[in-house]
Amino acid sequence: MSGAPGSVVVVGAGLAGVTTAEYLRAHGYDGRLTLIGAEDEPPYDRPPLSKDVLTGKSALDEVRLHPEGWYADRQVGLRLGVAAQEIRPAERAVVLADGTVERADAVVLATGGTARRLSVPGAEHPSLLTLRTARDAVRLRERLVPGTRVAVVGAGLIGAEVTASAVALGCEVTLLDPVTPPLVGVVGPEIARVLHAQHEQHGVDLRRGSVGRVESTGSGVRLHIGDGVVDCDVVVVGIGIELNLDLAHSAGLAVDGGVLVDNAGRTSNPAVFAAGDVARRVGAPREEHWDAALREGEAAAAGVLGQPAPAAKAPWFWSDRYDTHLEGVGSFTTADRTVVRGELTADFTAIALRGGGLVGAVAVNRPQEIKALRRLLDRNVPVDAAMLADESVDLRRLARGV
């Protein structure tokens, strides 16, 4: 393939890394392609970990990103269980933890992040777990037997999903968050309140506050929160991730709240690209959702090939808890007006507008409306607030322009 680098090493075998490799091959790249994953597990999809994998509905083998033979069929050299230790762009080399060196005319960093841990006295207690990797999910699943007292710290998307899964498994759950209600920035205040209230409706003990200290009580732990305490057997800490930036720093890449990249995923070093959780596009907030990892993987691969990136799309995410399928597109942070279709107590779609234009939407159990709104947003279709609020108007027709 003319113009393309002779060899590409993708560091990180999560969704962003695997998508990069996939896009490269799908778009005719025929050079040497290596995908490096620090975990032993064949690449897997992360969203099910807090839901179907945790509740035992899906085995890990059912959430692989690709079937076993996929990588060999496409001549993608998959190196699992070995971390990349250093990238040396000037030498066109990636050094692995086992001492081997991979030749890399281009490198794609998709190193993601590591679950953030509590940094309070006693937080090293072995009953404090996190959920980020497949191994984390398996370890947590073993602990979530009926009757277990579980404290979930952090009521963001992961915390909320783990809470719902633990409830489904028959655990007694306490959910802690310093902000009431959480997710306001993601879904707006009305929906954040509705979602947070669901936990209480499912028997979850909601506590506001942050953990100041962790005390060992023999079999379990006691969390000290302000003046109160929570006694539990297991603690799940869901307070976000720390980015895995060591490789970027050692290669001298520009880093500011993520490895800085342009629209083509290119970092400050023209031979190095970045995608997924670890990357941040200059001038935009860093994104941590599944769809963003996929799109950024595609953009970086296109960048490696010197091809134009696929058209950018509005951020999109989903989350499942209890019987609620939550989906959102765009953003609520800049909204000056919200219109709601349906009832907040049942299924609904809330639409965020700014200056009469569509900027975001979030829906409970109305995925088709989000699909329509996503297209209206991506296609910059002018909208009318009264029409959007009118339940008799089929949003899909608006999106199709019929």
Next chain:
Amino acid sequence: MVDQPQSTGRRVLVCRVADLPHGESLRVPREETGTGDAIALFNDGGRFHALNDTCTHSRASLSEGWVEDGLVECPLHGGTFDLRTGAAVGSPATEDTTTHDVEVLEDAIYLIPRT
């Protein structure tokens, strides 16, 4: 081209044309199709197409997907398939799917499932 399995040659009455407006889709259960997977029947701008209902990427029903311009987008992750050929044309779907023949006789829509 996507290699497709043999047609069963059986004709299964699904619904009336009026029951499936433009852009709509319908899930025909396995008990009716006699196939390994349920079948999703689509009306894309007046053209009827049928694919295996379960997305090849993960367990989602394509009958709940978005139908437009000859494609269906999976409701779960947005993988897309060509309605005519079953080819996976948009990530994260990478595995092609099975198509089934559709016949319209008078005002009735029939499926002719493949195995």
